Amino acid sequence: MPGSDPDMTAEASLPATLELECRDVHVRLTGAAGQVDILRGVDLQIGRGEFVSILGASGTGKTTLLRVLGGLTPVSGGDYHLGGRPVSGPPEGAVTVFQDYANSLLPWRTVAHNVALGIESRLPAAEVRERVDGALEMVGLGESAGEYPSRLSGGMQQRVQIARALAMRPSVLLMDEPFGALDAMTKAGLQDQLQAVQAATGTTIVFVTHDVEEAVYLSDRIVVLSGRPACVGLTLDVPLARPRDQIGTKEDAGYLDLRHRTYAALGHGVPR
Numbered sequence: 001m002p003g004s005d006p007d008m009t010a011e012a013s014l015p016a017t018l019e020l021e022c023r024d025v026h027v028r029l030t031g032a033a034g035q036v037d038i039l040r041g042v043d044l045q046i047g048r049g050e051f052v053s054i055l056g057a058s059g060t061g062k063t064t065l066l067r068v069l070g071g072l073t074p075v076s077g078g079d080y081h082l083g084g085r086p087v088s089g090p091p092e093g094a095v096t097v098f099q100d101y102a103n104s105l106l107p108w109r110t111v112a113h114n115v116a117l118g119i120e121s122r123l124p125a126a127e128v129r130e131r132v133d134g135a136l137e138m139v140g141l142g143e144s145a146g147e148y149p150s151r152l153s154g155g156m157q158q159r160v161q162i163a164r165a166l167a168m169r170p171s172v173l174l175m176d177e178p179f180g181a182l183d184a185m186t187k188a189g190l191q192d193q194l195q196a197v198q199a200a201t202g203t204t205i206v207f208v209t210h211d212v213e214e215a216v217y218l219s220d221r222i223v224v225l226s227g228r229p230a231c232v233g234l235t236l237d238v239p240l241a242r243p244r245d246q247i248g249t250k251e252d253a254g255y256l257d258l259r260h261r262t263y264a265a266l267g268h269g270v271p272r
């Protein structure tokens, strides 16, 4: 809804059907200087089908939080539930996409065989083929199934990684700065593809980014991590109409207001 009421954005609403829930989550890691508290008192509730972005200064703990959500880092205190169940270890149905796509594709495997990696050992061959084809279509790489990763651009390689995650039909997709290394045009294209994929699949997406515009453009909600140890400093609802588009949405008064608030929450002054 263009021109959405800015007052709507000050407080975030609670999701209808809870998918992920962190209650008073505490993470303590052991570094060279001993034990360090990275996260403390993180409360976060994410509903099924929501798109939530996580922002925060470098080193705040965004990747750490995403690793908790993906069951890769255990909580040191508090609890984390996915789909109502306590999580200990990588949960069924949650898949993480990392930024480093170049190192996550196997160079000796074709695109299709890379996409099949997460499902080939547990599904019949015909279903693997069907899922791989479907996932490649979703990210616009249907024509590149037989190519090898080295012959693809960076943006295409990242789409292969996303297709691999989609082929696993996750209920939750966890993405750590997935478009961080891409040029602005490629990034905008992938944002729109991800938006379309989410509309088609209803996947819950938690998306870590440093890009404020990207967070506002894609999200239903923005969560800003702050402090040391970090907790949720601010949550903003993003009640902008969907589907969003790169020109119209970014000229919307509601979009500009949210962009302003998000920059301010990150400690940057933005002149009005």
Ligand SMILES: Nc1ncnc2c1ncn2[C@@H]1O[C@H](COP(=O)(O)OP(=O)(O)OP(=O)(O)O)[C@@H](O)[C@H]1O
Residues within 6 Å of the ligand: 029, 030, 031, 032, 036, 038, 056, 057, 058, 059, 060, 061, 062, 063, 064, 065
């Ligand atoms: N395995 C570890 N052991 C000890 N400390 C760690 C470990 N991993 C990360 N840290 C520390 O935890 C803090 C948060 O790291 P994290 O990678 O979560 O930050 P981030 O918000 O993702 O940063 P960036 O935006 O730069 O990716 C940092 O101070 C980092 O040094």
Ligand SMILES: [Mg+2]
Residues within 6 Å of the ligand: 062, 063, 064, 176
């Ligand atoms: Mg990180």
